[in-house]
Amino acid sequence: MAPSYENLPLEDDEFDESQIDFADLEDQYQVRLDEGLDAFVVVDGLPVVPEENRAKLTKFLLRKLNSVGKVKEDGVFMPLNDEGKTEGFAFVEYNSPNEAVAAVKGLHGVAIDKKHTMAVNKLTDIDRYGREGRIDEEYHPPEAEPFQQKEHVRSWLGDSEGRDQVAMYRGEKVGVFWNNKEDTPEPVVDRENWTESFIQWSPQGTYLASMHAQGVQLWGGKSWSRQKRFSHPGVNLLDFSPNENYLTTWSHRPLQVDENHPVPLLSLEEDGKNFIIWDLATGKPIRSFATIDVPSSTDAEGNPVKKKMQWPSFKWSSDDKYTARMTQGQSVSIYELPRMNLLDKQSVKIEGVVDFEWAPATPKREAIKAYEQLFCYWTPELGSNPAKVGLMSVPSKEIVRTRNLFNVSDAKLHWQSEGAYVCVKVDRHSKSKKSLATNLEIFRVREKGVPVEVVDSIKDTVINFAWEPKGNRFVLITAGEATAGAPPRTAVSFFAPERIKGGAVGNFFHVRTIDKKNSNGIYWSPKGRFVVVATLQSQQSFELDFWDLSFEKPKEEKEEKDLAANLQLMNTVEHYGVTDIEWDPTGRYVASVASAFRHHMENGYHLYDFKGGLLREEHIDRFKQWLWRPRPPTLLSKEEQSEIRKNLRNYSKLFDEQDLAKKNTANRQVVEARRQQLEDWLSWRESQIELLKELGAEIELNDGKMQRETDGEVKEVEEIVEEIIDESEEVIS
């Protein structure tokens, strides 16, 4: 009989509904009845006044209250106490609940005068939170949670071989590996679906950040457990402060936080905001901001220019003490941490400001004792005023240096990693605005009065520029005229300062230019000296040039000028479809990546040593990211470092021995495994031949040729066939 509704077995006979605790669900789905009081707010913190002044205060108050909504007629009720004075609070009824919400948002914490600050709450909140039983009458001190030992978050630095870690994001998997040079990277942890869009290391390598629809998570420690969670629904980007004290998250969509969309840790204050600045240690938000809409502009032909948001929008000073955001063309707002309050309670007005950059390290300036943070900014020509580049010291807001510039179409600010120089790359147009040329204005921040040196020997437009980290040389790439159909040829130029007596840094001079390249990317080793000049995201060319700028060459080839550079091209390699290049934090290895974020051809990575020698290549389907784990700054003093450098030979001997030993054991293992495989195979073959013999079959012989009875009878006959194709006679006189 087919089963029908009547005879369905009653399987859940024993199921007792009353045993389930629905309290949490009931709580969650409790219908919030419109109590009719939603349009009411309570305003607290008002001055206490006698009855006769009540009307005056009410009138004054209404001015404020009506700024966010419409208060009902006679909607302000200010009760009197026994002494005939007001109580310092008032009940206010708005026309609609929405206005009441706006009042709470807009007026809470607003000062009335010097002594009084309004506290605005919804009337229903008082009932909600103040209902009997919800709040204890007596004060109970919060219980301090017992201390929990956390894992060491920097344990990876203690690797006995001093290897570096690397995070790889391929397909849906994210893994962290030890770099083993030419051998397969050794997995530390590998997880499916660890992130939803991308991964990012914190600047000192302590945490690995993963992105999710609900927010950002930080991972670390030996077990790769979750260290912190920052809920920011719809988060798109994140940025760490340089010392890992703070975190900025940003979402394209403004946050929606209200009673119906509660987000852990976030309050109504965050509603409608795009940025949240977090304290990384506590995991709590400090302050939130909305995106500043950039006024849309039009280009020369009148087409609207697609505005790119500058990221990071909040730029951190090198010591994590300040973060600043620019309002295009108007001002720079500097916030002081840890409170995130506006420095001196007002933004720094800089008319026309286009861009600014903090010094990446605390600049040490001659004859200035107090080391302050420094940032550099520039403003374009406004009316008859020239374009200007300025350096401002924070927190004193003193302008250290300005320089006027003319005929400026664009400028880019490039700080050297130690904050010793800032190079302003100025694109200038001629009077007719037809041709462009580039000037480099180099500010020597450390020297007295911040002298500026101008390098103006460049005819073409500079498309890329990079300082040597911790050094004083730089590389730039210029682009020539674009030819039809092909991207413009580029030229790579190297610059170095003149070596002068006393170890001071002389003027910058051009060292060499390499013509007819396609290169567009400059990647310095984080330790300086070596640089990779590469062609990225191109269809035709995939070259990586490895340069050494301090090549030791024989003495006799002295050049006229003693420049602090000896250029040598060490190697040129090709990596088809290369999109990214990553130096490891020690400057020993370079990884070039063909990322699936950009295209789907031969995704994977190549690993090179600093000389450009290929160590390893691997093709991985849908390979997306290769990120070296950054290292925190060294704890060794300058003296200790130079001591190591001096005795490098002794150390390297030891390392060479270790490498050799490792290689030998590895080789031995491989050979051993092969020997085993060969033996297994031969013995298996033996057994098969035995089997065939038993069956009486013909056996593989004569180099694989079957032995056949007919073999003996074969006679070889050689046949020569001559064919006459054409015959002609000619008489030779």
Added chain:
Amino acid sequence: MRPILLSGHERALTQVKYNSDGDIIFSVSKDHVVCAWFSHNGERLGTYHGHQGALWTVDVDPTSTLLATGGADNTMRLWDVKSGKLLKTWDFLTSIKRVEFSSDGRQILGVTEKRSGQLGTIVVYEINPDPEGEQTDEQSLRIVCEDAKATVAGFSYQSQFIIAGHEDGTVSQFDAKTGELLYSTQVHEADMQITDLQWAPDRTYFITSSKDKTAKIVATETLEVLKSYSTDTPLNSAAIAPVKDYVILGGGQAAMDVTTTSARQGKFEARFYHKIFMEEIGRVRGHFGPLNYVAVHPQGTGYCSGGEDGYVRVHHFDKPYFDFMYEVEREQASANL
């Protein structure tokens, strides 16, 4: 040595075969013609005309007297190698994807396609070795593949088993006398078609290639996977080289995807792997379409490959091919002296 380019076909090659002496290469293509070539210089010996559709498969008997072919015109044909005379035509309801003689040349099997309501089958006929003699119409055996159709098949040593590779990645072992299914196992990834099956000289093991980008050596008796070779491209063919312990794999991006990718992407190379250590030793470029079949000279002195590009490339191995040895092989060799 420079490869010899055999450019006699007008369409994609489907199979190439050496005869047992290795002096003649037979090739079939989608252009309906069977060609025979001298392997040492690439001169064409002759053609066999008669088929009315694309050809999928060819095989020659051990004495190089009889040639069998099968194709999309739903026929399997037997030819006299010497004269090019058509000796026999067997008609079927669907096309023939694979023919193969037994090692003694007394039997032939054909694999039929699963189409128009017909299940895929493996059929076996007794063969009269005399080219003048009468050939039978009667099937000595018919195996019907109920689940997944067979794509490739062959006779084991002593014609004891018939081994078949299927479209779902399984390999099965049938009793060659009764047609009884003895054993079946998943060798390649599920639902990845097995594209080729070629024997070791004594037929105690064989190599299969598959769309799952791997080739595997399997023991005939137990169907145990002995070796596995993984590549980065779908494979169409795999061959076991005699004399040296190598295998040759061929494949490339599927023909329909080729135009959308650069030649560099296509991976149209013959790949040499060490049979025992499963490591890649080298690659041979040249084709500009996927390799549809690779065949090795029975004496191991060369190989040839047929490509989607319509060419057969015949290679003769150079001295380094024979000299190359792994350290452990060298040890073994000197120990045996």
